[in-house]
Amino acid sequence: MNEQQHSIIPLVEPWLPPACAEAVRRQVETTFVGPGAAAQNFGARLAEACEVHAAVPVSSGTVALSIAAQVLGLKPGDEVIVPAYGVISVINAFAVIGLQPRLAEIDAATGCIDPKRLKEAITPNTRAVVYVDFCGSIGQDLDEVAAICAKQKVPLIEDAAWALGRGRPGRRGGSFGSIGTISFSVPKILTTGQGGAVLAHDEAQRDAAIAAADQGDVNWRRTNLNNAVGSNLRLSDLAAALGSAELDQLEERWQRKRRAYSVLADHLGERLFRAADGDAAMQHIIFVERPDDVVGQLKSQGILAARPYRPQYHHPPYQALRDRDFAASEFWFAHSVYLPFGVALTEEGAARIGSAVQRLNCRFVSPASG
Ligand SMILES: Cc1ncc(COP(=O)(O)O)c(C=O)c1O
Structure with a gap:
């Protein structure tokens, strides 16, 4: 008899088989616990799983969304469309960096932005649309939203927080938009406790995401000179070791x-x-x-x-x-x-x-x- 037949069933319990603990233990033994080679390796493997050019691991899915907007060049005051219903992170990620959120209605049947209602939400001031792959869905409506954004020349940020590796060959979650993001919080298919990633389509996006997560300058560790203001939003090697073990599974x-x-x-x-x-x-x-x-x-x-x-x-x-x-x-x-x-x-x-x-x-x- 399984223990879940009598015990409390929590809303969310992560699945962490022994290989996860073993990977973290091995990482601890290397003494490299801060951001470094393991995080870089995790990023490379994530990019493969998501079939994108590069993935930059960061400290949360919320931070990944903020960085995605910055990578696209959005500036304080710029209008960004987000789904009207859903987790607070999806709107806070943009408001906290001074962007102006605007809401698009969801389709009651999918929980995702309703493509028909997106058109009414887009204004001449819209600088980005954020589509959440609700419950991990990579449905036809995502293609429709991507087509609307392409036609209106508005960048699309695909929030694939729930959709790591999901989708069809060549079109994985997080690869549909101008840029994508993932979350590794506890309820997600892969969790590092806290964490996330920015999914970049080219080298320029990758460098901009690395800079945004590391004090504003992709080269400062080499040059000891910072050309822009930034913060430290990186993922540790300890978390990345756990993430890599889960990617194997x-x-x-x-x-x-x-x-x-x-x-x-x-x-x-x-x-x-x-x-x-x-x-x-x-x-x-x-x-x-x-x-x-x-x-x-x-x-x-x-x-x-x-x-x-x-x-x-x-x-x-x-x-x-x-x-x-x-x-x-x-x-x-x-x-x-x-x-x-x-x-x-x-x-x-x-x-x-x-x-x-x-x-x-x-x-x-x-x-x-x-
Ligand atoms: C759709 C969606 N986007 C973004 C986030 C933010 O991720 P995090 O909790 O890692 O900051 C979440 C978190 O639950 C989410 O569900």
């Missing part, structure tokens, strides 16, 4: 994810949110009439579900951004429940969650009718 990690998702889907059918690309959704989401009741009922059975996100304009610093109707974002806020979804979730754990949800005395609602 990337396919296995996705298989685990797909197996748990598939067991849950067997129980919940159409009630379980499906990613737009048809692959397993990284987060396990259902929509119900009374989400707080469902979270409470599941908690009483040791299943820790949550309601993590809001429309960005609910947060006081962003209230003024509510300048249109955002019915889909409101629907997601009003009805979504995120069931446990970490990579450590076993098939037995997923079955227990699925059965518990089936037994709930609750009304489900559909984003399609929202």
Whole structure:
């Protein structure tokens, strides 16, 4: 009997098999724990997995987004479009460096920016569009958004926080836009505890990202002269060693994810949110009439579900951004429940969650009718 049949199932638990601890131990023994060769090697391997020119490891996915905007040359006051619903990092990353966020409505069925609603959000002042691969999805809507951005000559930042290595050959998550980013925070398919990467399409982008993460100048360690202002936003070799060990297991990690998702889907059918690309959704989401009741009922059975996100304009610093109707974002806020979804979730754990949800005395609602 698996331990997840009786114990508490947390919302997120990372999967860290012994090879992870072994890799960190070996790195410690080298005494190279700061940013160095292991981080560089991790970046090179990430670039391969994402099929991009280069990947620059940094200290978080939020920082990766800020750097991506800087690499594209965005300056304080420039307008950047972000999805109206989702994690606060995606808007804070830009506001914190002085950019002016503007919201684009999501498609209630995908959780991603709705290509049809993107057109109304773009203004003559728009300097970048940020598309989040929601739940890891690399769907057709991403191609549509990329085409709209290309036509309007607006750079696209693809936030592939959840989509490392996902997609089709030659078109992996984070490679669709003008620049891409990844996060390695705890819930992601690969975690370094905290961390992220900027996915660059050419040498100039790579150098600009390295400079932005390392005191503003790509050469200062050689020249001992800094030509620009910057900060230290690098990833340590210790974290990179863990990341590299997990990259060795990337396919296995996705298989685990797909197996748990598939067991849950067997129980919940159409009630379980499906990613737009048809692959397993990284987060396990259902929509119900009374989400707080469902979270409470599941908690009483040791299943820790949550309601993590809001429309960005609910947060006081962003209230003024509510300048249109955002019915889909409101629907997601009003009805979504995120069931446990970490990579450590076993098939037995997923079955227990699925059965518990089936037994709930609750009304489900559909984003399609929202
Ligand atoms: C879609 C998305 N983008 C960016 C981030 C930010 O990543 P981090 O937590 O590594 O800063 C997250 C984090 O959850 C995320 O979900």
